[in-house]
Amino acid sequence: MSSSIVPSSSSSLAALGWDDSFAAELPDGLLPARVARVDRGAAEVLSTEGPLRAHYGARVRREAAADPVALPCVGDWVGLRRLAEGRFELEALLPRRTAFVRGGVARVSRGGLSGDSQGQVLAANVDVVFVAEPALHATDTADLGRIERLLALAWESGAQPVVLLTKADLVRESLEFLMREVASVAPGVDAYAISSITGEGVDVVRGHLQGARTAVVLGASGAGKSTLVNALAGTEVMETQQVRAGDGRGRHTTVHRELIVLAGGGLVIDTPGIRRIGLYDMNEGVDMVFADLEEIAARCRFGDCRHDSEPGCAVLAAIEDGTLPERRLESWNKLQREAVWMASRSDARLRKELQNKWKIIHKEMRKTGRNRP
Structure with a gap:
């Protein structure tokens, strides 16, 4: 492990951000550690025993396969199990605070x-x-x-x-x-x-x-x-x-x-330089960034104003008098469209997963019915 991420032997978990709320989520019998780096099915972590390398356990691999967001990442708190041969396995991913x-x-x-x-x-x-x-x-x-x-x-x-x-x-x-x-x-x-x-x-x-x-x-x-x-x-x-x-x-x-x-x-x-910055499961983030525009939009004549050509549009009036840059509205529209698209894609994926789940259930039910005496 890089020396840049190795704390001194006296470093405590508290110095790494550990607190009672994380401790309450740690399964019994596991060693708490914080992920410092991930690499091909394993993580380099910091713990009370110093820097360790732990490979993902079966449960972690299974959950990550179902949802990539469940894959351990830098900053995660995890639970490790010491194996008989002295190695460590990453067995639990603790709930993320952010x-x-x-x-x-x-x-x-x-x-x-x-x-x-x-x-x-x-x-x-x-x-x-x-x-x-x-x-x-x-x-x-x-x-x-x-x-x-x-x-x-x-x-x-x-x-x-x-x-x-x-x-x-x-x-x-x-x-x-x-x-x-x-x-x-x-x-x-x-x-x-x-x-x-x-x-x-x-x-x-x-x-x-x-x-x-x-x-x-x-x-x-x-x-x-x-x-x-x-x-x-x-x-x-x-x-x-x-x-x-x-x-x-x-x-x-x-x-x-x-x-x-x-x-x-x-x-x-x-982090590496980010070339692609796609939105994901966006709820309030865009609204927070464009709080100034949202405040102006609240003064529009119509509640469903699209800020395009509607009469009494406060946003267009603000652009006209120079209060709001036109570039700001264009950027807001672009991010809103992308957030809506991502939400629709996620919903479609969820519907597909549920459909597949019920297909399996119905298939098992038919098998059970056929096998009854």
Whole structure:
């Protein structure tokens, strides 16, 4: 196991985020541990016995086969059973307090939305989601749509989102403008300009990790996620690379999600750059991101206003007078359509599973009837 995720021998479970609510869920006879990394049917975990490698037990494999969201992920608390030969088996996945779930990406075509509806848990039991967006010196802009999408997933996870405009040292002249742009798409969310190179804002970020809080850092490749993790750790625990010359795009450095225990307290999960950010089982996340638009929409003349061409539409009026950027409405419509599509796909899958279940039951009932004397 990487030395970056190995706590000292005196580290307690409490320092890893363990508390009474998790203890109440642990089956008798199992050793509690927290997943630091997953790899091909096994997990590297942190426990009172130090770092261990545990292969998935039959129950965990069976549940994950039925639903990929049940697959253990970084940040999960699990129960281990010690086998006779001294190895450990991951036998139980404890209920998640929060879960950051990415769905398959919906694609727009002539036939409507299409794509994969399977979910993937990126991180679990996270208290803070750091949404990292680089301030690119070449274009002096930020990908507002990507920030909105990540914020929707962060709110839906149950964790507290925080936006970090990274590499602030590269855009001194336009930094104030960029911060206003970011604030306009993140209502109710703290946003900071930081530079992991100069140290600007790093202490503010560290303040969100006091105690044994866990954070996950999300963003595109080249956003400075690993550099930030190193700054928080005070040493190089993650390999970093410079962005490519010419286009300013980042190279993928982190190739897996990994839980890092910080010497000063707190934990942070570094992640690979996210290329696809699909919504999954979205309920309130989109509404939280677009709270400003929802507030304006409440003033529309009609309760079912689509904000298209209806008379008395407060949203269109806000766009007309410059109160609301048109890009904001377009982004809201896009994420709403995708959330509805994902819900319909999930419902269809559930109906199919129930149909198959009843087919098996009816088949067994017919067999039983035929075999009666």
